[in-house]
Amino acid sequence: MRSPAIVCRHPIVCLYIPDFASWAMAHRWKSTSSSPSPAALPIICESGHVYSCSPSLRKRGVNVGDTVDRARSLAPDVEVHLRDVEVEKAVWNHLLSRLYTLTPQILPLTDTAFPSPVSGEWALLQNLDMDSFNLLTRELNGRTGVAPARSWSMLAAAYSYPGRSTSIPPEMVMPFLQQAPVSLLQQVGFNAEIIERLDLFGLKAIAHVTTLTRRHLAAQFGAEGELLFQFLHPQEDEEGAVPHYRPAVLSVQYEFEWPVFEPADLQPVLTHLLEQLLTQLAGRSARHISLCLKGRTQRQHRQSSRILKDATARQDILATIADTLLQQALLKNCKDPGGKAAHTMAVYSMAVELSGLSVPQPVQSLLFRKKADIDPLARAMDVRFPGKLTRPIQSHADPFFSEEEYRFESVCR
Numbered sequence: 383m384r385s386p387a388i389v390c391r392h393p394i395v396c397l398y399i400p401d402f403a404s405w406a407m408a409h410r411w412k413s414t415s416s417s418p419s420p421a422a423l424p425i426i427c428e429s430g431h432v433y434s435c436s437p438s439l440r441k442r443g444v445n446v447g448d449t450v451d452r453a454r455s456l457a458p459d460v461e462v463h464l465r466d467v468e469v470e471k472a473v474w475n476h477l478l479s480r481l482y483t484l485t486p487q488i489l490p491l492t493d494t495a496f497p498s499p500v501s502g503e504w505a506l507l508q509n510l511d512m513d514s515f516n517l518l519t520r521e522l523n524g525r526t527g528v529a530p531a532r533s534w535s536m537l538a539a540a541y542s543y544p545g546r547s548t549s550i551p552p553e554m555v556m557p558f559l560q561q562a563p564v565s566l567l568q569q570v571g572f573n574a575e576i577i578e579r580l581d582l583f584g585l586k587a588i589a590h591v592t593t594l595t596r597r598h599l600a601a602q603f604g605a606e607g608e609l610l611f612q613f614l615h616p617q618e619d620e621e622g623a624v625p626h627y628r629p630a631v632l633s634v635q636y637e638f639e640w641p642v643f644e645p646a647d648l649q650p651v652l653t654h655l656l657e658q659l660l661t662q663l664a665g666r667s668a669r670h671i672s673l674c675l676k677g678r679t680q681r682q683h684r685q686s687s688r689i690l691k692d693a694t695a696r697q698d699i700l701a702t703i704a705d706t707l708l709q710q711a712l713l714k715n716c717k718d719p720g721g722k723a724a725h726t727m728a729v730y731s732m733a734v735e736l737s738g739l740s741v742p743q744p745v746q747s748l749l750f751r752k753k754a755d756i757d758p759l760a761r762a763m764d765v766r767f768p769g770k771l772t773r774p775i776q777s778h779a780d781p782f783f784s785e786e787e788y789r790f791e792s793v794c795r
Contacts, residue, residue, distance in 0.1 A: 392508055393549075394624065395515065396527045396535035397481070398542075400502040400569070403434035405523075406473040406689075407463055425453055428465045435460075437544070469689055472670035472738025474503055476687065479631045479735060480518065485510035488627035502569075504539075506532055508624040514680055520545045529555065531616040537562055537588065540569040559589035567591075572610060576603055588614070631737040632668075634658045641728035645712060648675075648732060649705075655734045656704055660697055667693035669738030671700060673707040676731045686710040693740050704734065764794045 399405055407424040425444070426434040432448045443456045450462055474490075481488055484507075491504035507515075512528075519526045526547035527538025534555055538548040541562055550558050564580050566588065579602070585591050592614050599607030634655045642648060652673075672687035686707040694700065712727070763771045772790040781787045 392623070393528050393530055394532050394535040395507040395510060395512075396529075396532070396539040397505045397507065397519065398502060398525045398527070398536070398539035398569075399522065400525070401434045401436060402474070402503040403465055403470055404436050405434075406470055407461075408436065423457065423459065424461045424463055425450070425457075426463055426465045427453075433465050468669055468693070468738060468740070472668075472689065475630045475737040476670055476672055476735065477503075477522070478505065478627065479629045479633060479737065481505065481507060481510075481515075482627060482629050484514055484518070486626045487624040489624045490627070504536065506535065506624050516547060517680060519547060531555075532621055533613050533616045534558070536570050537566050540566045556589060559592065560587050562588045564588055564591060567610070570613070572613075573606060576606065576610070579603075630739065631735050632659055632662050632739065633733060633735040634662075635731055635733040637731045638729065641730055643727055643729070645708070648708060648712075648729065651732055652704055652708055652734065653701070655732065656697070656701055659734060659736050660695065660700070663695050663736070663739075665695075666739045666741055667695045668700075668736035669693045669740070670736070671703055671707065672735045672737070673704060673711055674733045674735075675708075675711045675729045676733065677728060678730060682728075684711045684714040686714070690738075693738065693742070700736075760793045764792065 403426040404424050407426065423436055423439055425432055425439065427450050430450055432444060432446050432450065432453050434446065435444050435453070439453075439457055439460065444453045444460075453460060454462070478488060478490060487508040487510075489506040491506065515526075523544045525539045525542040525544060527535040527540070527542060528547060528549040529535040529538050530550075530552045534550055538550050538558070541558075542548040564577050564585060564587065568574050568577050580591060591610070594611075596608065596611045599611045601607070603610065636651050636655055638651075669690050669692075670687065671690065672685060674683055674685040676683050688703050688707060690699075690703070760771060769792055771793050773793050774788040775791055776787060777789045778787055
């Protein structure tokens with residue numbers, strides 16, 4: 383059996399969050415709730431069908447592509463939401479900014495990097511603090527893979543359980559591929575038809591596919607077979623190091639000279655930070671806002687965030703939401719190194735972040751002033767006084783009796 387190339391360098395870390403659309407909605411409820419009760423189970427629908435759902439709903443028979451009615455019949459307690467790409471983008475950018483605090487080498491993987499769309503979000507990282515990253519992985523309930531090449535780290539992340547990490551040393555790449563099923567290739571973006579045909583050929587493990595040459599895969603699967611061969615035979619000179627990432631968020635932070643315990647000392651700082659962010663928006667609007675109260679260690683950080691209904695740059699709206707997030711963050715328990723709830727409420731620094739930035743679409747103003755619409759008012763009056771609000775309509779130009787020239791009808795017809 384011909385072994386694939388082993389790329390030996392600093393290991394590549396891959397973070398994988400499957401069904402990201404439903405994960406973002408569930409994480410939104412979790413981050414905005416101070417109670418320990420479990421979050422509701424969301425279903426994201428698009429064109430009347432299920433676009434994304436949580437693994438717990440899959441166990442109850444709900445699958446991607448099912449109609450919304452079928453999903454409701456299988457799980458009556460679900461929350462159904464229309465897909466909002468801007469919300470997903472805002473939450474993903476916020477998550478990338480949190481990863482940026484651990485390492486600047488981040489490469490988000492989009493759907494265009496693979497032959498077919500992937501129901502989830504991927505990010506490759508390098509040279510980071512693994513202890514802090516593992517804590518974040520468990521908090522996000524994401525899947526992590528660590529391997530000497532990008533392809534192997536992605537397969538390791540797809541192989542992992544939620545909240546867990548699979549680490550593959552260079553000498554264990556081939557043993558891992560020998561037990562990794564070919565179905566993992568579908569999670570990283572390859573067509574389901576390819577996996578079915580590989581299974582019909584008796585190729586059950588990914589290691590079996592690595593024995594095929596470029597000519598074999600291209601003859602069977604065309605251009606996608608070429609991509610599959612490149613994916614299974616990574617080369618160090620082609621991949622290179624993970625490039626540096628530029629966060630697509632606005633973030634400000636204030637370091638307290640002494641630890642702060644009272645909420646009254648935090649409110650003026652929050653107002654000051656929000657004013658700085660509004661200046662940096664420069665005509666843009668934000669869809670997501672987050673606040674973090676940082677303690678002495680990362681375990682003592684308390685974070686709260688909110689997805690806005692509409693993108694906005696209004697100071698009054700953002701100030702009201704920021705005050706609510708501050709109260710929610712103060713109610714959260716921080717943990718000591720032993721994992722137990724700590725009694726200290728000391729805050730060493732405060733950070734506020736805006737993500738999901740966009741430029742509002744210009745609206746063409748009217749050349750002439752438009753008359754006010756009285757229909758809503760008329761309908762409200764007709765409900766309260768039925769048939770009393772009328773208007774004259776000319777019915778005869780030359781009537782015999784003057785009172786027959788006009789008739790009255792309701793304005794709500």
